[in-house]
Amino acid sequence: MEEAIPLDQPRADKCPPAESWVDQYGDMLFRYARLRVSGGTDCEELVQETFLAALKGKENFQGQCEFATWLVGILKHKMMDHFRRQKRDQTAPLPDDAMVEGMFNRFGKWKKFPRRWHIDPQDSTMESEVLPALQRCMEALPESQRQAFALSVMDDQKSEEVCKTLAVSATNLYVLLHRARLRLRDCLEKKGIGTDAVKG
Amino acid sequence: MLKLPKVLNCQAAAEMSCRRRDGSLSYYQRMTLAIHLIICSGCRFMDRQFALLDKAAKTLGSQGFLGKSQQESTLSPEAREKLKKIIK
Numbered sequence: 001m002e003e004a005i006p007l008d009q010p011r012a013d014k015c016p017p018a019e020s021w022v023d024q025y026g027d028m029l030f031r032y033a034r035l036r037v038s039g040g041t042d043c044e045e046l047v048q049e050t051f052l053a054a055l056k057g058k059e060n061f062q063g064q065c066e067f068a069t070w071l072v073g074i075l076k077h078k079m080m081d082h083f084r085r086q087k088r089d090q091t092a093p094l095p096d097d098a099m100v101e102g103m104f105n106r107f108g109k110w111k112k113f114p115r116r117w118h119i120d121p122q123d124s125t126m127e128s129e130v131l132p133a134l135q136r137c138m139e140a141l142p143e144s145q146r147q148a149f150a151l152s153v154m155d156d157q158k159s160e161e162v163c164k165t166l167a168v169s170a171t172n173l174y175v176l177l178h179r180a181r182l183r184l185r186d187c188l189e190k191k192g193i194g195t196d197a198v199k200g
Numbered sequence: 201m202l203k204l205p206k207v208l209n210c211q212a213a214a215e216m217s218c219r220r221r222d223g224s225l226s227y228y229q230r231m232t233l234a235i236h237l238i239i240c241s242g243c244r245f246m247d248r249q250f251a252l253l254d255k256a257a258k259t260l261g262s263q264g265f266l267g268k269s270q271q272e273s274t275l276s277p278e279a280r281e282k283l284k285k286i287i288k
Contacts (some may be wrong), residue, residue, distance in 0.1 A: 018287050019287075022283045026280060026283060027274045029281075030274060031274075034273045040276070043273060047283065048211040048279075048282075051286070051287045069262060078217070079219075081245060104209075104211040107209060108209030108210055108211035108212060109211075110210045110242050110243075114242045115245065116245050117245065117248075117252070119252060121255055121256075126259070130252075130256050131259060133259050134257065134260055135273075138257075149257065150261070152222065154257045154258060154260060156258065159222060170223075173222075174218070174222055174223060177222050178214065178215050178219070181253060182214060185246065185249050185250065188249075188253070194249075
């Protein structure tokens with residue numbers, strides 16, 4: 001699956017010299033990983049693994065895509081391996097998420113009703129306010145919810161694939177996604193998204 | 201006798217609203233969710249916010265790493281030096 005990456009660079013048929021990789025692509029790869037994997041150290045290791053694999057396999061790069069796209073492709077594989085290394089028990093019911101449970105009273109009604117958000121998805125506030133806030137809120141999610149949300153929603157992967165990668169059952173994946181959305185919604189609202197006062 | 205969809209509470213409506221995005225709902229479930237969204241404005245907002253959330257997440261996933269919105273997320277100087285030593 002190739003993604004279009006609109007980098008302002010000419011399409012090169014040969015890979016750029018390895019000395020320039022870190023400065024040119026290091027931060028981009030780091031950010032890609034940071035959105036999906038928690039722990040800065042893990043992300044730095046993933047970037048390192050990616051560069052090492054690229055170094056080994058650079059003869060295979062024939063300019064079939066942007067070099068950056070090729071690197072992201074390698075990083076994706078490294079990330080999937082990283083997720084698979086974290087062993088989970090597929091079938092065990094997930095522990096309760098007290099924060100999500102706490103959003104509702106014992107009759108299942110909102111304790112604090114959601115407000116209307118005055119946001120037009122086409123609007124510039126989407127990019128200037130919602131995306132940075134969402135990034136911070138995602139970083140605050142519990143690891144398993146964040147991985148589930150990143151792979152299923154952000155990267156639009158099929159749920160069967162995500163279940164396999166994260167080693168969770170389909171039911172647990174639904175629960176993780178549902179909790180992630182409720183937490184993200186709450187977090188964005190607390191940051192003032194949709195009102196005039198946006199907090200950092 | 202005709203079985204009428206029962207009224208959901210907000211917590212179950214939130215779960216179903218997500219389930220509709222991630223998997224599929226039966227006709228009966230879609231109906232119970234729709235009825236709840238008619239009578240509950242809070243959940244109606246939530247349902248729209250989930251749509252916005254998913255859209256924003258997709259945008260973040262496809263462009264976020266290009267760096268416009270995330271100035272603070274960069275390799276640490278130490279990691280950068282280490283990488284440069286390894287990759288020559």
